[in-house]
Amino acid sequence: MSPTAAPPVEPPKAGPSRLRRRAAAVDEAREAEALRRPVRRRTRRSDHPDDFEFVRLNVPCQWACPVLTDVPDYIFAIAGGDRDKSYLINRATNLIPGVLGHVCSRPCEAACRHGEPDLGEPVAICHLKRVAADFRNQDHQWPDRLFPDSGCTVGVVGGGPAGLAAAQLLAALGHGVTVYEAMPRLGGMLMYGIPVFRLPRELVEAEIGRLLDSGIIVKTGVHVGHDITVPELLARHQAVVLATGTSLARGLAIPSGDLPGVHSGLDFMMNVNDGRPPAVGRRVVTIGGGFTAHDCARSVLRLGAAESYLCVRTTEEDLWVTREEILETKREGVRYLNLVSSMQIAGSDRVEGVVFARNRLGPVGKYGQRMPVAIEGSEFVFAADMVIAATGQYADTTLAAAAFGAAPRFDPRHGTCEVPGLFAAGDFCTGAATVIEAMGHARRVAQAVDEYLTGARRLRRVVRVRPSADTPRPRAWDFIPRADMPMLAVPQRLAAFGAVVKTGFPAPVGERESHRCYLCHMKYEIRLADCIACGLCAAVCPRDCIGPAAAAGPGMPPVWTERWDEAAAVVIDSVRCIRCGLCLRVCPTRCIEVERVEIADVAAGE
């Protein structure tokens, strides 16, 4: 165990009497000497596995973000009132921070230390991203070019989040990029899938619009496969990235699943977003529990349906959408039918209802959710005059299959395949995922393309370690409750389809929420040579995560102990530590040092 790794046992709390004894034992001359000593820390970049492991365990929000957003750093910038800086920190790896501030699936919040059972709720990381975007003063700034022109060009097929993220990084790496997009507008599902009441289109256009003047060529209205083939693109460019998403909806594979009145959720949302909403029924049943299903169930209420039901095989707890979306869906009047599986569409000429079977929760599946198990003989008919099936999407591989005889097999991690120069990114390669996952994947694929074109790995992932001052956070900030996102009143939402539901944090609320972040990228470490094991730090620590460790034998790291008289070292369990800084402030020899750590992709050789 390294001194900063998780301890095998809970550390002891120093009692007041022991504290007094230890405090009295402090050698004043030694303390004075320690205070005079110059700070020896320096900035460094590390690719040592221990440093990556430290970030994985200690900065869980950055580690969980598929584009490795430097979360504590951007939240710290908001706390300091610098929303422009916060926006640019986001923008370094994410070309659409404002968009993600509205619709991100927030893997970071699920990992946030503040959400641990005894620490309250996660920081509203995603809403703070929106604060930075909403209140920044300056115009968007495109990240700097990392390398000069390579002389190579890359064709990116698909202008959704994945295609655009790949295009952005490839351009920064010095390659000429042309994006081929079938639809009239860029954005993919941001433009044609997600409804406008969750994501204003001006924001999408503003954030991706700068692609047009950043040297990237955009060709909209070009359907690759019809207007130009993949081999033709490969002849035109040195590499081609397919980022065409999952454009085909899985139908309802049940009897009468194609009766009139049954719609595909994906097609329904695309028609709604294209300004051609289909006529909706009075009593609408939507089957499915993902983003698309929720958007359909909420949209039909805005389009005139009297009743909207969302039917899921398991329970709300097992759905992938955020709790907030579920709550707002319910507030708008959508009713959930949990633990049901559709067996058949009822009706002869058109939909009259759905035959469902009831489920119970069975064993835990591979993603940790309980699996549904059908209850025999539990079928019942649920009346409906419109059914929307939002039960999944898959990639249309025909554009590559038609060209090469069989669909190339893409490596899911780096998007490579057996055809030289051909790559795949985002949902097209991984299957239906989320915006931020598609972008994270595309950035990885862009690096694989760069390596293919240049024969070198030109971006290096490092842990940047910088000296830092003590935390500026007073302890009281640890007790600020999480702020709720203000929402538009339900009647106003239902009255106007485009009325945006989440109205955004006012700036002061955002600033207050930013104060909640512990700044876990701070690394507290004890300079053992100067530690006198006085126990003052342990006495003030609110998390019982600093304390004595006894020698465990030659070559072995020290282990936590109850006894200060056995202390061979004083260690910090940094995974429990909330970076309050109390230990540092009471330490009489100032032997606790603070550094800031973060993961970054830097040009190799830098």
Ligand SMILES: Cc1cc2nc3c(=O)[nH]c(=O)nc-3n(C[C@H](O)[C@H](O)[C@H](O)COP(=O)(O)OP(=O)(O)OC[C@H]3O[C@@H](n4cnc5c(N)ncnc54)[C@H](O)[C@@H]3O)c2cc1C
């Ligand atoms: C209704 C709905 C709601 C969603 N809500 C959320 C949400 O709230 N949060 C979240 O994180 N994720 C959400 N998702 C998922 C998210 O939108 C996708 O994971 C993400 O857009 C995938 O990005 P992509 O670039 O891989 O694919 P896409 O966004 O699908 O983009 C693919 C692009 O390729 C173009 N294209 C396709 N074929 C061709 C061709 N032959 N030639 C040229 N261009 C072509 C398409 O027109 C499109 O622009 C939602 C999805 C849907 C459908």
Ligand code: SF4
């Ligand atoms: S408290 Fe802040 S730094 Fe720590 S995990 Fe949460 S958002 Fe990240």
Ligand code: SF4
């Ligand atoms: S992009 Fe999403 S996952 Fe990454 S930090 Fe922002 S909200 Fe979290």
Ligand code: SF4
């Ligand atoms: S920073 Fe706070 S929580 Fe962390 S070891 Fe020091 S006193 Fe304990």
